[in-house]
Amino acid sequence: AQSVTQLGSHVSVSEGALVLLRCNYSSSVPPYLFWYVQYPNQGLQLLLKYTSAATLVKGINGFEAEFKKSETSFHLTKPSAHMSDAAEYFCAVNNNNAGNMLTFGGGTRLMVKP
Amino acid sequence: EPEVTQTPSHQVTQMGQEVILRCVPISNHLYFYWYRQILGQKVEFLVSFYNNEISEKSEIFDDQFSVERPDGSNFTLKIRSTKLEDSAMYFCASSAGERAPLHFGNGTRLTVT
Numbered sequence: 001a002q003s004v005t006q007l008g009s010h011v012s013v014s015e016g017a018l019v020l021l022r023c024n025y026s027s028s029v030p031p032y033l034f035w036y037v038q039y040p041n042q043g044l045q046l047l048l049k050y051t052s053a054a055t056l057v058k059g060i061n062g063f064e065a066e067f068k069k070s071e072t073s074f075h076l077t078k079p080s081a082h083m084s085d086a087a088e089y090f091c092a093v094n095n096n097n098a099g100n101m102l103t104f105g106g107g108t109r110l111m112v113k114p
Numbered sequence: 115e116p117e118v119t120q121t122p123s124h125q126v127t128q129m130g131q132e133v134i135l136r137c138v139p140i141s142n143h144l145y146f147y148w149y150r151q152i153l154g155q156k157v158e159f160l161v162s163f164y165n166n167e168i169s170e171k172s173e174i175f176d177d178q179f180s181v182e183r184p185d186g187s188n189f190t191l192k193i194r195s196t197k198l199e200d201s202a203m204y205f206c207a208s209s210a211g212e213r214a215p216l217h218f219g220n221g222t223r224l225t226v227t
Contacts, residue, residue, distance in 0.1 A: 032213065043118070043205060043218035044157070051213070090157060100145060100209055100216060101170050104157040 002027050002093050006105035014113045019078040021108045023091030032094035033074040039087045086112045116140045118219035126225045135191045135222045137206030146189045147207040196226045
């Protein structure tokens with residue numbers, strides 16, 4: 001079975017500081033990995049995805065994530081936080097080889113202090 | 115940019131009643147999904163739908179749930195006899211291909227009283 005663990009349900013950073021949101025996964029097959037963002041009262045928006053190409057993946061809004069197989073991690077980073085980055089972030093793994101059944105982590109709420 | 119739309123945004127119903135949650139996927143997408151998020155819990159997969167039939171479903175998707183694509187644009191989730199524990203945010207999603215990224219709607223918050 002696939003699973004995703006996001007360490008830290010809440011992360012608080014100052015505006016301009018580095019953002020680091022942690023995601024570890026378990027998968028019996030090479031995974032596809034995703035980060036989604038959810039702003040208040042909105043749906044899930046895809047930030048970036050890893051699909052076995054380059055291990056460093058760049059996404060929207062200045063975010064990027066690095067796939068590290070040896071650590072089974074896919075942490076999300078942004079060099080400089082902006083107030084508009086405050087949202088909930090979800091890491092997800094594709095659950096099977098032929099389909100789009102995602103398994104989500106529990107989410108991390110990012111708060112950005114002025 | 116095309117988007118997935120869901121109606122209503124909030125639905126309140128009494129236990130035992132039937133509800134239908136509606137979704138309009140992105141027009142050229144072929145794969146459709148329902149996920150749900152109980153308050154304070156993870157987003158969970160319910161069902162995927164392709165070529166007018168269910169392709170995958172989770173253990174949550176029992177006999178009280180059904181999905182339908184009644185016409186060329188809508189995709190619905192029906193819960194036949196709602197229970198208190200069905201209260202959740204229900205997200206519809208669609209994708210252009212089997213492993214293409216999912217595009218999610220804003221969700222329908224279902225409250226069962």
